[in-house]
Amino acid sequence: MTLLLALLLDAAAGEPRWLWSRLPHPAVLMGRAVGWADTRFNREGTGRIRDGVLCMTGLGAGAIALGSALSALPGEVVDVLVLAILLAQRSLVDHVRAVARALRHSLPAGRTAVAMIVGRETAGMSEPAVARAAIESAAENLSDGVIAPAFWFALAGLPGLLLYKITNTADSMIGYRTPRHARFGWAAARFDDLLNWIPARLTALMIWALAPSRRSVKAIRAEAPLHRSPNAGWPEAAMAQHLGVALSGPRRYDGQLRDYPFVNASGRHRIGPADIEAACQTLWRTWGLAVFAALLIALF
Template sequence: MTPALLMLASWAVEAVFGWPDWLYRRVRHPVVWLGVLIAWLEQRLNRRAFPSWGRYMFGTLASSLTVMLATGLALLLVRSLPDGWTGYVVQAAIASSLLASRSLYQHVAAVAAPLSVGDQSAARTAVSLIVGRDPDRLDEAGIARASIESLSENASDGVIAPLFWGAFFGLPGLVAYKTINTLDSIIGHRNERYEAFGGFAARLDDVANLVPARLTGLFIAIASARLSAFRIMLRDARGHRSPNAGWPEAAMAGALGIRLSGPRIYGDRRSEEPWLNPEARDADASDIRSALRLYTLALAIAWLALTGLVLLEAVR
């Protein structure tokens, strides 16, 4: 079984079963375990008394150790498993836990359902689970915009990027990427506590997502069959605060004919972000469902691309 075929099998398992609640209650989730390790290292190495350069160095050390440990364990596991289907089934089961196509759809759909009937309170509660901005400050357009942005960005971070690295480097590549992305999620923030300590992790995540983010934007644009998706992506993506997230978000904005990004509030801080597709209208509840349909089509195209890679490897 090639790495690409392993990813295809793993994705099928994740799409059908996800990570069941009963399993989460018993063993949590691999990303939770990573989070515990990262938090433990951060609490011990990220000291306010250290100068910025010292915090950056300790953050680089913590990030490097975490990636090496997780990837090393994955390599050890792969080499210790028996050859044949038993070993591949175990690898596919583990790899499926590090993909998030099913859970991402469910989390965003959980925002669309109450918002479509005017229940903004329930929609704010649901959107707070997938974005970091203050949900109490969001009106209908803000809730819709936040959920669509999260769907677009995490289509790359949670699905396409792990599949990309896994398709070329197998389970160790997938684990390495997921560790990098988790580090960025926990310590890669631009604030007083994390900016120096998490600086290396944030840059590493930028590099790891460079190609997958652009692929995700391309898949969304193709799925929409609208030239505006390509045009807005190429025009506005580079203006985003992130070197990567702007590509799928701008493609989604152009595909749906809405504006995304823009100013937002995190805690007591207002972040003046530029708009993507600024001349378009604001999003509403119906656009979330349209975005979910487009997400599904984009992943179908990604599935075909991965299948093509499997076939290409088979004829070599």
């Protein structure tokens, strides 16, 4: 019942600005903890793989300890509130849908909006590139921000949830293969890959289940490995098949063009705001499947 209530609360309330403008969001606090560890143990980018492993071990142990302490409090209110806060369904849909609204207004507005949710360069993006970026972010963050937290809470309660969130936060901050984090961030990136292995494939399965076909499941299995991430390719391939669009493809980071292959290359390339809206509808329909699963868990 806790998971069901948290999913519904997050969908209804999202991330109220009046609250998080006054208090630091737990994700912000996790980011500060990771930033402190990076500064303390990776001085001038000289941290070794061993240092990163020890750092992640300490952060993970702290997350598990905090989750255990919170779980020991009487009643389910704390569990519901913590899980609802750390789910991101409503905020994800709001941010993705904002790109569609902005893109309908103008291409520069669309570029500005999509820059809020992706890390690639957006200044020279075409309308289809903006739409692709928004849809890719929707698919990947559906897995990272909704299905994975719900999965780890269902499996291991608040300790599992907080362990996942601190790992995912660490990966987003120090898991990139930059010179500073090439060795120190290795543990964060690999542990995040491990924790997301099942949720990413579960997310793809849920998207596929909205319109199942033998052809699409074969295509998802064939195209997911085209993605540079061992996990993100699964929800993106499923979303691409579900919407009939081509995702991924070339993009720019730090002034350099990365010639990534398209996922579902035979899908439509000329896409726009309507396709972003369709992706948002898919987010809600997948969320509906998660709610149904949570209801079954509560009943049985």
